[in-house]
Amino acid sequence: MMSYVKKVLSDLKEKNSSQEEFLQAATEILESIAPVFEKHPEFQENAILERLVEPERIIMFRVPWVDDNGKIQVNRGFRVQFNSAVGPYKGGLRFHDSVNLSIMKFLAFEQILKNSLTEMSIGGAKGGSDFNPKGRSDGEVMRFCQSFMDELYRHIGPNTDIPAGDMGVGGREVGFLFGQYKKLVDGHVAVLTGAGLEFGGSLVRKEATGYGLIYILDEALKMRNETIKGKNIVVSGSGNVAIYAAEKAETYGAKVLAMCDSSGYIYDNNGINVDIVKEIKEVKRGRIKDYLKYPNTESAQYVEGGIIWNVKCDIALPCATQNELSEESAKILAKNNTKYVAEGANMPSTNEAVDVFLKNNMLYLPGKAANAGGVATSALEMAQRSSRIQWTFEEVDAKLKTIMVNIYHNIDNAAKKYGFEGNYVVGANIAGFLKVANAMLAQGVV
Numbered sequence: 001m002m003s004y005v006k007k008v009l010s011d012l013k014e015k016n017s018s019q020e021e022f023l024q025a026a027t028e029i030l031e032s033i034a035p036v037f038e039k040h041p042e043f044q045e046n047a048i049l050e051r052l053v054e055p056e057r058i059i060m061f062r063v064p065w066v067d068d069n070g071k072i073q074v075n076r077g078f079r080v081q082f083n084s085a086v087g088p089y090k091g092g093l094r095f096h097d098s099v100n101l102s103i104m105k106f107l108a109f110e111q112i113l114k115n116s117l118t119e120m121s122i123g124g125a126k127g128g129s130d131f132n133p134k135g136r137s138d139g140e141v142m143r144f145c146q147s148f149m150d151e152l153y154r155h156i157g158p159n160t161d162i163p164a165g166d167m168g169v170g171g172r173e174v175g176f177l178f179g180q181y182k183k184l185v186d187g188h189v190a191v192l193t194g195a196g197l198e199f200g201g202s203l204v205r206k207e208a209t210g211y212g213l214i215y216i217l218d219e220a221l222k223m224r225n226e227t228i229k230g231k232n233i234v235v236s237g238s239g240n241v242a243i244y245a246a247e248k249a250e251t252y253g254a255k256v257l258a259m260c261d262s263s264g265y266i267y268d269n270n271g272i273n274v275d276i277v278k279e280i281k282e283v284k285r286g287r288i289k290d291y292l293k294y295p296n297t298e299s300a301q302y303v304e305g306g307i308i309w310n311v312k313c314d315i316a317l318p319c320a321t322q323n324e325l326s327e328e329s330a331k332i333l334a335k336n337n338t339k340y341v342a343e344g345a346n347m348p349s350t351n352e353a354v355d356v357f358l359k360n361n362m363l364y365l366p367g368k369a370a371n372a373g374g375v376a377t378s379a380l381e382m383a384q385r386s387s388r389i390q391w392t393f394e395e396v397d398a399k400l401k402t403i404m405v406n407i408y409h410n411i412d413n414a415a416k417k418y419g420f421e422g423n424y425v426v427g428a429n430i431a432g433f434l435k436v437a438n439a440m441l442a443q444g445v446v
């Protein structure tokens, strides 16, 4: 059934020739689910793939705002509402200068399958802007968020589309976005997750993606009679996902040797103090090299512009951004005898890097499964808001853990069922796809 996949992919490439990241994600996903079409000819008969690769709706809009010097700035806003077969559109907003339509589409496409894997009845979307909050004042970020919402509000709602945070969009930005939405619709509506605890947010949401990554990794290791305890870990990034992955890994008895930002990485053979990284990134909004200015960090070094994957480790956790781990870096990991790679970020490893992991029999947990804890906890936030109940930290954390353990077994079983035992690219894509495809089939040609 590769011919069906090939045909859809070649049409897709022709129509979207400049959308590199989107084509990269689509190629990985479609090629890995090819075995499904032998067992399910009804999917081809009903043009499920042709429909799946075309977003239901894309919104692009102008975001004008005034900076602190009184100068007018113009950014571009996006919302890709890719698939609502399983539930209302759900997916984060990214504010970063690299944002473009290709990146939005790849993220939204991945999100469809990820959300399906959570088993929480949410469809796939993504949005954002080429605005970068880094170096901007709170006032500038607020005015940008207000202008962004002035357009976005008419396209979202608690039963249609519920955005959340992503890179560059944390608690501060969600607060400003929600404030403007509430004013425009005159209602305290649950339309953004990642909300502050004072206005409908959920405990554990902030920690969820990073914690979830460690929970699924822990389960995968347990199944191999291994533990996280005593392992050396490298975590790329130093943002929301990276910080809480590092924090949880340390409580499980691992040592985090290195973390980074887009300028360079810090390295400490005695283990990174995650509380300092939290202070730098969450409070000071500074750079990772500031780590060395803190007390008791004498054994740490900062490597400007270096590739973090050169640091020898047992476990690699890419938690920064797409395509941050190249084929060359994957070969270095393999040479250094790294046995486990679990992705906190979305598509951080290139398709060639993934081939290296699989060829070297490394355990590889792809982002759409391994970082699904964030969106799953967003769905738990929605459940709490609609029932007007607030669960305790322990309750939400326990549910998150159960979800991650279930995802692991779900992708493991799907891989086995289709004859690809231990290949979680195949396992995650097939398990995620089947639910969406069956929902689309049931709903007719819409």
Ligand SMILES: NC(=O)c1ccc[n+]([C@@H]2O[C@H](COP(=O)([O-])OP(=O)(O)OC[C@H]3O[C@@H](n4cnc5c(N)ncnc54)[C@H](O)[C@@H]3O)[C@@H](O)[C@H]2O)c1
Pocket (backbone or CB within 6 Å): 165, 166, 167, 168, 169, 209, 236, 237, 238, 239, 240, 241, 242, 260, 261, 262, 263, 319, 320, 321, 322, 324, 344, 345, 346, 371, 372, 374, 375
């Ligand atoms: N926040 C979530 O709940 C969530 C959920 C699932 C997936 N993700 C994904 O995780 C990744 C990180 O998101 P986040 O929410 O932690 O964002 P964030 O903005 O909090 O942090 C991003 C981090 O990546 C670093 N970074 C960016 N570009 C880099 C580069 N080229 N090289 C090295 N470092 C770089 C930044 O310095 C920062 O430390 C993204 O791929 C995002 O889509 C996030």
